[in-house]
Amino acid sequence: MARTGRRPGNQDTREVILAAATKAFAEHGFDGASIRQIATSAGVDPALVHHYFGSKDKLFLAAMNAPLDPGTILPKVFEPGLDGVGERLVRTFLTVWDSPAGNTAAALVRSALQHEWSARMLREFLVSQILRRATSALNLDPAEAPKRTALVASQMIGLALMRYILKLEPLASMTQDDVVRTIGPTIQQYLADPLPRPAAATVKADISDESVRRAAPRGQ
The missing domain is CATH 1.10.10.60 (Homeodomain-like)
Structure with a gap:
């Protein structure tokens, strides 16, 4: 039996x-x-x-079916700290996509655009394997980290789509150095610069200020 x-x-x-x-x-x-x-x-x-x-x-x-283990390459990007992290991240990203691993990465992105199941898996990959590591290694404020890392992810996925999948010129033909110099500062801003105030808070503050002015005695 x-x-x-x-x-x-x-x-x-x-x-x-x-x-x-x-x-x-x-x-x-x-x-x-x-x-x-x-x-x-x-x-x-x-x-x-x-x-x-x-x-x-x-x-x-x-x-x-990840083309590589982020845990083996991201420490070199994040451990030096916030200073220069934008350029390091973009250069590492381009190096991966320009290597044979880029073909597998492109397949994952294409699948995520077509199937919700693949999109969920890619989302989990970004959060658990990359964004969470960035939050920890860079000591980002926990209250701001989700917004900061989501902005970084939007920029990097957009770069992958335009350069490697849609092959939009002149971005597709730019050298690594040119892309790093152009996009690196944006990534740096997302991770290190003060975030803009939420629009709702700004509007509320403006309304409050106007109410104070209207309530104040004339001549003040």
Whole structure:
């Protein structure tokens, strides 16, 4: 009789784990999915998940088919601190996209534009693997970090779309140095400069000031 219970370790088991992980991350996000939950769905012991993938981060990168591990390259970008981080980030981004890994990255972005499932996975990748690292390494104000890092992400994804996917000229043909000099200061501004006041707060303040002027006795 065929044995029942948890699967033994083999290549098929690895693919089953990967399929279960992909589904869990897409449905519950990086934080909401657990190794134990994924192992149960795959019918294996959690130790087998660690055996094949090492950590939750590594499992997520495998599920994403990520072209590289941000944990190996981002420390060089963020650890020197805020000074010059905009140019370092843009240069690293361009180096990755100009390498063979850029083809895989382009495929991920194209898929995210066409399928909500892929968009959720890419969003989780950006938040858990890149933006969260930036917030921690750069000691960003927790109240401002989500807005700052989202602005950075919008700029970088826009750069990828225009330069590598739509190939909009002259951006597509600009040298790395030219792109770094042009876009780096914008990234630096998003991460280091004071953020504008919210429009609603500005309007409220203007109304309040006007009310004070109207209420003040004439001649003051």
